[in-house]
């Protein structure tokens with residue numbers, strides 16, 4: 001089982017973004033814990049809805065920060081966000097059809113988070129730090 005938990009190596013140095021990332025990891029972790037415990041289908045569905053809605057909220061937050069700062073890589077960054085949302089929708093569909101389990105979803109989400117945060121979000125945070 002993948003160890004899904006916050007680590008300071010994911011810090012990008014922007015308090016608001018870092019805070020939202022910590023909540024995001026917490027929610028992904030909750031899905032992975034639910035995968036290994038006996039949970040009702042309804043509870044699983046609610047946890048997945050929470051992760052999805054938070055991802056949507058967090059991406060809009062970041063994109064608003066980018067727009068305000070005239071971040072030149074906005075389009076490229078937004079494309080990665082949109083990719084995650086489309087892929088997550090696909091995963092949720094497959095979960096509802098019992099093709100994959102909760103672990104599959106939490107692992108996928110966490111792998112994407114680790115890669116995206118240490119690459120794309122770090123570039124954004126550095127740009128913001130230089131501007132201020």
Ligand SMILES: [Fe+2]
Pocket residue numbers: 062077081116120121
């Ligand atoms: Fe991002």
